[in-house]
Amino acid sequence: MHRTLTRSIGFWILLIVSLAAIGVGGWLIAGQIGTMTSTLLDGTATGVEVYVGSRSWWSEPRCSAPA
Known part of the structure; x- marks a missing residue:
């Protein structure tokens, strides 16, 4: 039995x-x-409104510093 898409x-x-x-x-x-x-x-823009989502991939540290 063959059904069409x-x-x-x-x-x-x-x-x-x-x-x-x-x-x-x-x-x-x-x-x-x-x-x-x-x-x-209206001049009240912050980074959160302009760059949607403040936790973007480039705002996070790439690696942690050794202790």
């Missing part, structure tokens, strides 16, 4: 989950850009 439940689940992930990602980015823009324009 569009009739496959797995295809529809993958499509719905992918669209949901794109939607949530867009919503999160839009919120962060809105916050960054408003704080930059």
Whole structure:
């Protein structure tokens, strides 16, 4: 028995989950850009608003100093 791709439940689940992930990602980015823009324009921006998430990979020490 051969099922076409569009009739496959797995295809529809993958499509719905992918669209949901794109939607949530867009919503999160839009919120962060809105916050960054408003704080930059009113002059109250800090590194947390401009560089989203202050605990980025470059802010952490690469290795600890020997004791």
